[in-house]
Amino acid sequence: MLSLATEKAEVLIEALPYIQKFAGKTVIIKFGGHAMVNKELEKMVLQDIILMKLVGMNPVIVHGGGPSINTWLKKVGIESNFVNGLRVTDEETMEIVEMVLCGKLNKSLVSSINEMGGKAIGLCGKDGSLIEAEPKKALVKSKNGVEEEVDLGLVGEITKVNPSLIHTLTNEGYIPVISPVGIGSKGESLNINADHAAGALGGSLGAHKLVLLTDVEGIYLGEDKDSLASKLSAQEVNKCIERGVINGGMIPKVESCLKALQWGVKHVHIIDGRRPHSVLLEIFTDEGIGTMVVK
Ligand SMILES: Nc1ncnc2c1ncn2[C@@H]1O[C@H](COP(=O)(O)OP(=O)(O)O)[C@@H](O)[C@H]1O
Numbered sequence: 671m672l673s674l675a676t677e678k679a680e681v682l683i684e685a686l687p688y689i690q691k692f693a694g695k696t697v698i699i700k701f702g703g704h705a706m707v708n709k710e711l712e713k714m715v716l717q718d719i720i721l722m723k724l725v726g727m728n729p730v731i732v733h734g735g736g737p738s739i740n741t742w743l744k745k746v747g748i749e750s751n752f753v754n755g756l757r758v759t760d761e762e763t764m765e766i767v768e769m770v771l772c773g774k775l776n777k778s779l780v781s782s783i784n785e786m787g788g789k790a791i792g793l794c795g796k797d798g799s800l801i802e803a804e805p806k807k808a809l810v811k812s813k814n815g816v817e818e819e820v821d822l823g824l825v826g827e828i829t830k831v832n833p834s835l836i837h838t839l840t841n842e843g844y845i846p847v848i849s850p851v852g853i854g855s856k857g858e859s860l861n862i863n864a865d866h867a868a869g870a871l872g873g874s875l876g877a878h879k880l881v882l883l884t885d886v887e888g889i890y891l892g893e894d895k896d897s898l899a900s901k902l903s904a905q906e907v908n909k910c911i912e913r914g915v916i917n918g919g920m921i922p923k924v925e926s927c928l929k930a931l932q933w934g935v936k937h938v939h940i941i942d943g944r945r946p947h948s949v950l951l952e953i954f955t956d957e958g959i960g961t962m963v964v965k
């Protein structure tokens with residue numbers, strides 16, 4: 671029987687080919703608000719990311735924070751409506767969104783990473799005009815099947831990503847932690863869905879992999895857990911959206927996956943952020959968890 675020490679050494683050796691394969695490669699990790707609610711799990715995700723950086727990869731974190739925004743909006747008596755998984759955002763809502771995403775959550779992730787020995791730096795999409803955007807309109811099918819344009823207020827559609835700042839930071843050994851508030855043409859703040867921001871950053875940084883961490887195992891094709899899809903093509907994804915099988919917060923995720931693939935990101939995965947060390951399992955093993963989206 672192998673001793674515990676030998677078993678540990680074997681685990682490390684198993685990771686060797688993956689460490690070699692990913693050396694110097696950019697991996698975008700989208701940390702969803704629903705995957706961030708448990709502090710213990712959050713710590714494990716951040717430890718995984720610190721390890722990735724230490725072995726020579728370039729992880730970049732894009733975080734969400736939907737549940738936390740909901741809590742703070744409730745405290746000030748503002749209700750939210752969602753259209754196609756996006757929060758309709760008026761000026762008052764935008765103020766809270768910016769405070770929660772760019773302030774509280776961003777800085778909390780940065781200080782946790784730094785406390786655990788990593789080097790993190792927090793930015794929002796406005797810093798260095800990282801994420802330029804314009805007000806986004808949503809297309810919604812009315813009851814008679816006709817598509818109508820719906821105004822989402824201060825929700826941003828990304829028009830340009832200026833990634834040079836991120837290259838500088840990663841080359842200096844930092845792990846960038848990015849909150850999805852973009853800058854409009856008049857300098858205004860725009861609320862961008864974190865999945866969309868992660869996909870666009872992945873494309874502009876030439877990322878090797880985009881990993882979206884959420885609160886489900888991946889994409890289900892039916893009611894029960896056995897219906898988890900391990901792989902879905904663009905065509906299948908579009909059919910699932912049309913049939914309503916993919917809905918709500920999963921819509922921006924799959925949209926982001928498909929766009930990232932078009933923009934040259936090699937691999938995109940939706941995985942369960944509630945599973946301990948899910949990021950390491952995804953990166954360093956053949957096991958392949960969650961749903962992989964392909965062209
Ligand atoms: N086909 C589907 N498979 C899995 N989850 C789905 C599907 N369609 C919609 N969802 C919903 O999408 C949610 C994840 O999106 P969201 O709540 O925005 O999470 P996050 O905060 O991680 O971005 C799931 O909790 C689930 O309710």
Ligand SMILES: CC(=O)N[C@@H](CCC(=O)OP(=O)(O)O)C(=O)O
Pocket residue numbers: 701702703704733734735736737739755756757767825826850861862863864865919
């Ligand atoms: C336009 C839009 O919907 N923005 C999101 C931004 C945060 C986010 O995307 O958080 P999750 O990843 O936790 O869903 C919002 O206001 O909730």
